[in-house]
Amino acid sequence: MGKRVGIEVSLAVSHAVMLADVDVIAAYPITPQTHIVEHLSELVADGLLDAEFIPVESEHSAMSTSVGASAAGARTFTATSSQGLALMVEIMYIASSLRLPIVMAVANRALSGPISIWNDHGDMMLSRDTGWIQTVAENGQEVFDLVLHAYRVAEDPRVMLPMIVNLDGFTLSHMIEPIEFLSQEEVNKYLRPYRAPIRMDPENPITMGPVGMPEVYTEAKKAQDEALKNSKKVIIEAWKEFGDLFGRYYSPVETYRMEDAETAILILGSLAETAMTAVDKMRDKGKKVGIIRPRLFRPFPADEIVEAVKNVKNLAVIDRAVALNGMGGPLSFEIRSVLYDANLHPYLKNYIAGLGGRDVTVDDFSDIVSDIESCAQKGVKPEYTIVNVRE
Amino acid sequence: MMESAAEAIRNYEKIKASKIPRVEPLTNGHRACQGCGEVLALRLVMKALGHNVIVVSATGCMEIISSPYPQTAWEVPWLHVAFENAAAVASGVEAAYKVMNRKGKINQPDVTFLAYGGDGGTADIGLQSLSGALERGHNFLYVCLDNEAYMNTGIQRSSSTPYGAMTTTSPPGKKSIGQMTWKKNVAAIAAAHEIPYVATASPAFHIDLMNKVRKGATVKGPAYIHIFSPCPTGWRCDPSVSVEVARLVVQTRIFPLYEVVDGKWRLTNKVKHPKPVIEYLKTQRRFRHLTEKEINKIQQRVDKEWEDLLKRCEY
Numbered sequence: 001m002g003k004r005v006g007i008e009v010s011l012a013v014s015h016a017v018m019l020a021d022v023d024v025i026a027a028y029p030i031t032p033q034t035h036i037v038e039h040l041s042e043l044v045a046d047g048l049l050d051a052e053f054i055p056v057e058s059e060h061s062a063m064s065t066s067v068g069a070s071a072a073g074a075r076t077f078t079a080t081s082s083q084g085l086a087l088m089v090e091i092m093y094i095a096s097s098l099r100l101p102i103v104m105a106v107a108n109r110a111l112s113g114p115i116s117i118w119n120d121h122g123d124m125m126l127s128r129d130t131g132w133i134q135t136v137a138e139n140g141q142e143v144f145d146l147v148l149h150a151y152r153v154a155e156d157p158r159v160m161l162p163m164i165v166n167l168d169g170f171t172l173s174h175m176i177e178p179i180e181f182l183s184q185e186e187v188n189k190y191l192r193p194y195r196a197p198i199r200m201d202p203e204n205p206i207t208m209g210p211v212g213m214p215e216v217y218t219e220a221k222k223a224q225d226e227a228l229k230n231s232k233k234v235i236i237e238a239w240k241e242f243g244d245l246f247g248r249y250y251s252p253v254e255t256y257r258m259e260d261a262e263t264a265i266l267i268l269g270s271l272a273e274t275a276m277t278a279v280d281k282m283r284d285k286g287k288k289v290g291i292i293r294p295r296l297f298r299p300f301p302a303d304e305i306v307e308a309v310k311n312v313k314n315l316a317v318i319d320r321a322v323a324l325n326g327m328g329g330p331l332s333f334e335i336r337s338v339l340y341d342a343n344l345h346p347y348l349k350n351y352i353a354g355l356g357g358r359d360v361t362v363d364d365f366s367d368i369v370s371d372i373e374s375c376a377q378k379g380v381k382p383e384y385t386i387v388n389v390r391e
Numbered sequence: 392m393m394e395s396a397a398e399a400i401r402n403y404e405k406i407k408a409s410k411i412p413r414v415e416p417l418t419n420g421h422r423a424c425q426g427c428g429e430v431l432a433l434r435l436v437m438k439a440l441g442h443n444v445i446v447v448s449a450t451g452c453m454e455i456i457s458s459p460y461p462q463t464a465w466e467v468p469w470l471h472v473a474f475e476n477a478a479a480v481a482s483g484v485e486a487a488y489k490v491m492n493r494k495g496k497i498n499q500p501d502v503t504f505l506a507y508g509g510d511g512g513t514a515d516i517g518l519q520s521l522s523g524a525l526e527r528g529h530n531f532l533y534v535c536l537d538n539e540a541y542m543n544t545g546i547q548r549s550s551s552t553p554y555g556a557m558t559t560t561s562p563p564g565k566k567s568i569g570q571m572t573w574k575k576n577v578a579a580i581a582a583a584h585e586i587p588y589v590a591t592a593s594p595a596f597h598i599d600l601m602n603k604v605r606k607g608a609t610v611k612g613p614a615y616i617h618i619f620s621p622c623p624t625g626w627r628c629d630p631s632v633s634v635e636v637a638r639l640v641v642q643t644r645i646f647p648l649y650e651v652v653d654g655k656w657r658l659t660n661k662v663k664h665p666k667p668v669i670e671y672l673k674t675q676r677r678f679r680h681l682t683e684k685e686i687n688k689i690q691q692r693v694d695k696e697w698e699d700l701l702k703r704c705e706y
Contacts, residue, residue: 023487023490023496024483024486024487024490050490050494051490052486052487052489054482054486054527055527056479056523056527057520057522057523058520058523060475060479060520061476061479061519061520061523064473064480064482064483064520065482065486067480067483068470068472068480068481068482068483068486069486069487070487071470071480071483071484072445072483072487072488073496073497074491076483076487090473091473091476094473193496200468200470201445201468201499202443202467202468203499204468205465205469206469207463207465207469208468208470208471209448209458209470210459210463210471211454211459213459213460216461
């Protein structure tokens, strides 16, 4: 096993990217993602990573440059947050349509306006439908492992899709955590050099990004949707192999103390760790509470969620983003769709919390659990609520 | 120190009228309009570059006419991503080749990288990504195929539309003479980046055009070529006169042909006996509403810009 070191999580991302021996890095500064590319530029400057570091003039060009590099057959990395991701979105759709295995770390941050550099999942939800595979990390170790996993999955000839590793901005990206690094030899066992099945090559010319007339557009989209759906098998397979090699096993949906849980908190990302503390405290008082945490966001792990939810009475879905005047937060839409199809009807209430860096405390989770249990008991119509709004 | 552009192009492989390359990397069967000056220019660019090239296309006429799936007019690798980012995409392709050659993953050190866009994709929406790529010094050639409006979407004005021209968003009327602004000088903007090679070209001077492309591909670092590309459909002229229009624009000094090598400006066509601008303007119905007063104004502007250009060429 590799050594355990205390390191800022952003630097651990860079370290994983170095171990993946990427060829091209497109970098544009935006808080809170900046430490990732700063450290990568140091690794390149010090000759520890042989890569082209392209300091582009915008995130739009970061994504465009990544598309060019990946289309030429290079292993490619970029990172962003919030407004940067918003600027990239146009090209993110094209990257997935071109089936380019770009890997991007997103240090999740609220979207403007008002401008906020702090953490929520507005950017993750903005990129929801771009056709990228998305995983969501809970802690630093997971971030490190998920970056390596991302290259393994994205470049699999059965997948060939771009992939995002989400990590909460500041609350995860800027934390110093104990992380068990892998050695280059270990990584080499897991991640083989990238060989693009097709690429921009004068010796074998292809036309890439042609016009899709009405006769082919629908088929192109169907093929892409199937590819994303089918990637799940490879995602799980790659996690299993990671576990077999290094002893850390991952799954699409993580559960915590769900054995006999009557109330479940469903949540994405690092805030689940705060929720764990709250659950432990509530369990001590005899409350049957657990946590469901999707680690995989796209493709959406519907079966695993059904399996986790099937016995709960109350389901508190925590969204870290608003879908203004929609039917709650974006995550709640997905969960409701899954449950409807599975004919499951727990009392589901959607709590929108932790927007733009607002703290969500252990007590907040206890309050949420009390609220959902009391609402369910009274039979109140479960309308979504934004938590901790100052009147 | 890096070889200067002048040194690099001293022995470039010059094209002569008697030996025009027979290759057609942009082959026939595409869907361009009759008399399209843009596809003619692009064809000449590709004849000069040959087959050891990777082409990145901005969205626009040249993209849609050459690539309707499952057909393609391209014999060379061709990549289209979006409207405003051809230079950024080409940056990525170029960087990928550089590092993969260095790491021994491939052995293809002599590939040329071409990015092209129309005037909308270059002077307007793509100016930022172009500037970024030029500033970063990628070894690639960018060609602007300038037909002076957004033709693909139906002839809307761009910042490259000439003063007085009628477009669907700069219509002449009681309170307007058509396009109210003067054409943006993107070649000068490119030159301000102090890149090794900048040139202007016209498909009516096809040998000159192809040799400028050869030079642009030969220098190490970014090169920019601005090519005047008549659009009979959008300019309201007969398809049979587009080459004539491309010649007149030079002969009237409206579109001077020059190159900037290592920052040194040089006229490549001195136009010793210029024709009046009216000779050019009257070939296209996009200018037919112009009064004598406006035409005089254009003549004065052309004369002044020519003087300014001559000053730049004095070194």
